[in-house]
Amino acid sequence: MATKRLWRWRGLSLQGIPCQGTLWQDNRPEALQALQRQRIIPLTLRRCSVQSALxxxxxxxxxxxxxxxxxxxxxxxxxxxxxxxxxxxxxxxxxxxxxxxxxxxxxxxxxxxxxxxxxxxxxxxxxxxxxxxxxxxxxxxxxxxxxxxxxQLLLTEKVKKALRYPLIILSLALLVVMGMLCFVLPEFAAIYQTFNTPLPWLTRAVISIGEGLTRCWPLLAALGILPAILNRLICQRPGWLLYRQKLLHTLPVFGKLLCGQRLSQIFTVLALTQSAGISFLQGLQSVEETLSCPLWRQRLQQVCRQITHGDP
The missing domain is CATH 1.20.81.30 (Type II secretion system (T2SS), domain F)
Structure with missing residues (x-):
């Protein structure tokens, strides 16, 4: 589909009736050939933008x-x-x-x-x-x-609604803390310096953190972009992708959530294939085709081999 393009055409039928529509083709000559096969005389043919949201x-x-x-x-x-x-x-x-x-x-x-x-x-x-x-x-x-x-869509919408409010509160709290560190606390420090009053060590530490954030924000922004770059590089290498999946599954809380999500997907698809009357082994193979995670695909392949060899 990466090479397919959407074309909008207007033309006439063999009876001279105006007609219009859209079609998918790789390039303009193939689009014109497709219209000729439909016995349509093209008058206009132009590319349309594809909406990914659809x-x-x-x-x-x-x-x-x-x-x-x-x-x-x-x-x-x-x-x-x-x-x-x-x-x-x-x-x-x-x-x-x-x-x-x-x-x-x-x-x-x-x-x-x-x-x-x-x-x-x-x-x-x-x-x-x-x-x-x-x-x-x-x-x-x-x-x-x-x-x-x-x-699945209903469940996804419920999860999004449940997480929306905590994420908004967390974002606002983070903005308030950053504003306090970068703008408010330095003003208090300047006021205390005019009184020649020593600040407590905790206050000095917090002010130092704020000054560091103010000076090093380009470096912090670069560090924020670095995970996205690393993720793209990892996705291009199957070995690194497999290692990342193993590492994610060892995390205390996130690993259990990720494992539960994968198991839910596996058993959902397996239940669908079983209710359709397909054999258990073929159902496992169908489940494997639906998984994008190489770690779980590897595990399912191992299960299929064990079942083929007669293991329960």
Whole structure:
């Protein structure tokens, strides 16, 4: 999807009827060829900006929910995608759904087509759609996936609301402390010096900290940017990424929270695959595809090998 571009076109049909729409293509010549295959005479063709916010799971989850409803109503998959594309208000989603329908017409599976759009469809979508294709229960897998995504979004919103107020209070407290150290305490120190009164050692230490922050703020700003640079470098090296994951899991509180989050994701996907009728070993392999953490992928691979060898 990194090379795909969104194009908005206006043209005429063979009957001379004005029409317009959007499509995804790598470049302008391929976009013109796609319009010719649709028997459309292009009049204008220009690139459109892609809104990354529209790739939020809220939109993809809603599309999967609508697709599950259409499949349960007995509508064929290709017709369901075309119907969703016609009813979609967002241009880039409308073009994407139309592309999925065209891929199906060319014999490409839905999971194979979704794999081309990782920004819009995370690995969990691919695993569940592939499970539905293997078991012949695509509508059931889509419905379960939509329900899981809706519950996940609700939980995420609750967590954000719970953390919003403490983060605001913490930020305000930090600003007040920084203002006291950098502006208020130096004034008090100047007043005490006019009286030739010695300051307590604790007050002198706090004033020294404030003076250090005032003098060294460029260095502190650079140190604040350094973790982001290191994180990007670590993500480019699998060995360092694995070591970082192991280090994070050894932290006292954060490690347990991270472990609980991963286990919740693993058992959620495993429950979805089991309810869809897929075997336990294939379910573990589907879970592995949804994990981006190399440490947990490594652990699941070890579990799969042990089960294959007959270990309980």
């Amino acid at each position: 790739w939020h799971p809220r939109y993809s989850g809603e599309i999967i929910r609508q697709l599950a409803a259409l499949l349960q109503a007995g509508l064929p998959l290709a017709e369901g995608l075309e119907l969703l594309a016609q009813q979609q208000p967002n241009a880039q989603w409308q073009a994407l759904l139309q592309t999925l329908a065209e891929d199906l017409a060319q014999g490409i599976s839905l999971s194979g087509s979704l794999e081309k759009w990782p920004e819009a469809f995370p690995p969990l979508y691919l695993a569940m759609i592939r499970t539905g294709e293997l078991t012949g229960k695509l509508e059931l897998c889509c419905a379960q996936l939509a329900r899981q995504q809706r519950e």
